[in-house]
Amino acid sequence: MSNKKSFGFFYKEKSNNGDEHAEFVAHINVWNVSDKSGLPFIDFGLLIKNYKALDSVVFTAPFQIDSENVDDLSHILKENEIQLIFNNSKFSYKQIENSIYAGYNNEENKTVLLLPIKNDEGKFLQHIIVKENNSSFFQLKVDFTKCKNLPCDIETVYLRFRILKIDSKKLLSTLSTKNNYLESAFTERQILDFKLNNARTIDRFELDRFSGEGYTLARFSAIHLFVMVPSDYEITTWGDFSECRQLEKGEWDNYLNNCVSGNNIDISAYHWKQKKSKDNPVDEFAQLIKMEHKSTNLKLILIYCVIVIILGSLGSGLLEIIKCIFDAINLSN
Numbered sequence: 001m002s003n004k005k006s007f008g009f010f011y012k013e014k015s016n017n018g019d020e021h022a023e024f025v026a027h028i029n030v031w032n033v034s035d036k037s038g039l040p041f042i043d044f045g046l047l048i049k050n051y052k053a054l055d056s057v058v059f060t061a062p063f064q065i066d067s068e069n070v071d072d073l074s075h076i077l078k079e080n081e082i083q084l085i086f087n088n089s090k091f092s093y094k095q096i097e098n099s100i101y102a103g104y105n106n107e108e109n110k111t112v113l114l115l116p117i118k119n120d121e122g123k124f125l126q127h128i129i130v131k132e133n134n135s136s137f138f139q140l141k142v143d144f145t146k147c148k149n150l151p152c153d154i155e156t157v158y159l160r161f162r163i164l165k166i167d168s169k170k171l172l173s174t175l176s177t178k179n180n181y182l183e184s185a186f187t188e189r190q191i192l193d194f195k196l197n198n199a200r201t202i203d204r205f206e207l208d209r210f211s212g213e214g215y216t217l218a219r220f221s222a223i224h225l226f227v228m229v230p231s232d233y234e235i236t237t238w239g240d241f242s243e244c245r246q247l248e249k250g251e252w253d254n255y256l257n258n259c260v261s262g263n264n265i266d267i268s269a270y271h272w273k274q275k276k277s278k279d280n281p282v283d284e285f286a287q288l289i290k291m292e293h294k295s296t297n298l299k300l301i302l303i304y305c306v307i308v309i310i311l312g313s314l315g316s317g318l319l320e321i322i323k324c325i326f327d328a329i330n331l332s333n
Helices: 079-086 204-212 298-332
Strands: 008-013 023-031 041-049 054-061 070-072 092-095 102-105 111-114 128-134 137-143 156-163 172-175 185-196 220-230 234-236 241-246 267-275 285-296
Touching (some): 023 185, 079 092, 185 220, 220 285
Parallel strands (some): 023 220, 111 156
Antiparallel strands (some): 023 041, 041 156, 070 156, 092 102, 172 185, 220 267, 234 285
C-alpha cells in the first residue's frame, strides 16, 4: 500500500456564517466479511450539526474509486436500519412533512435530515461533485449551496454512503506465513491500517490545494470505527478499543443489500472510538488492526495424502525387493 493512505473529510465555511460553526461526528464501517471471491467495502457516515454554517464538505480517498461503486445509503435507512447502525432503539425513522426528504429522530427527539447523494436511478444529485480522473485519488464534494428545498427548521444532516469493490491490496496488508507447508490448516494474517484526517499520510499537494481553496480538515466531536469480520476471525485489539458484539442474523440483510457473499455467516463487529475531551476535538484517527483467519487447506491435505500413498507404495515395493533378495540368498545356500 502507498504511504498516502488516509481518508479525509474537509469543510469550507460560508463567508457570512458569523460565530456559527459546524460540528462533525464520523461513523466508519469496514466490512471484511466475504469469501475469497468477494471484496471488502466501507460505509462512511458523517453527522453535521449546524450544517447551515457550511459552504461545502469534501470526502477524499487515497485511491481511485469508480463512481458506480459509490452507493447512497440514505434511501435504505428506515426504522430498523437506523436503530441497527446507531445501536439505539430510541432512534426512529421520520418522513419530514411537506418535504421530499426523510430523516430520523435521535434520542433527544430532535430531527436529523438524511441528505441523499444519488437519485433513485443511481445518478449523483446536483449538489454532489465527483472527481475520479486520477488513479491515486478520489474526491466527493457536497455543495450545500446547491441543495434545494431543505427544511429550514432542521439544523443537523447525516450523510451515509458505501464504497464497494475495494481492491484488498489497497486496504489490507497480507502477512506471509513461512511454515504453512507444515500445517494442515491455512492461516491468513492481515493488517488493516485505517487512517482518517491523518495529515501526514494525505498527499501534500492535495492538502495545499484544499487550503488554497479555503478548506480545512474537519475536527470531530467523535469518531467511531467498526470493523466487521466473520466470527471465527481472531482480532488483536489495542488503542481506543471499546467493545465487540455479534450482529443479529437476518436483521442486516436489507442494509447490506446482497453485498456479503456466503450465506448464513456469523459476523462480529469490533468497535473503536475517540471522543473530544473538554473543548479539545478529535483532529485525526489512526488505528492498526491485526486479523487472523484459519481454514482447512484442502490442497495441502490432498498433497499429503498423495505423498503418503506414494511412500506406502515405495515401502511395499522395497519390502518385496528385500524379501526377494533374502529368498535368493537362502536358495543359493
